[in-house]
Amino acid sequence: MYLNNQHHVLDKKSLSKGGISETTVDIRLLFKNALRLGAIAIIVAHKHPSGVLTPSKSDIHLTKKIKKAGYNMDIKLLDHLIISEKGYFSFADENML
Secondary structure (H helix, E strand, O other), X not given: OEEOOOOOEEEOOOOOOOOOOOOOOOHHHHHHHHHHHOOXXXXXXXXXXXXXXXXXXXXXXXXXXXXXXXXXXXXXXXXXXXXXXXXXXXXXXXXXX
């Protein structure tokens, strides 16, 4: 989700559809959309079809890359959510941002 100054949603985009065990996120495309929309903040989310809500090493690494790229462009990563039928995991709620 791409957000404005008041954290209202400007737009929502699906950036990738995964395979059985993983998907690839192009961070350049993520921020290209943010810059085009004039977003000042983003929230990213993805599904864990397995139901496991614990972030993987890849999830943690991706979150760090997104946060660093956003910092360099003054676009804040507000949260990274992992969603399953059992609930959700919030990097922000767990102080992992």
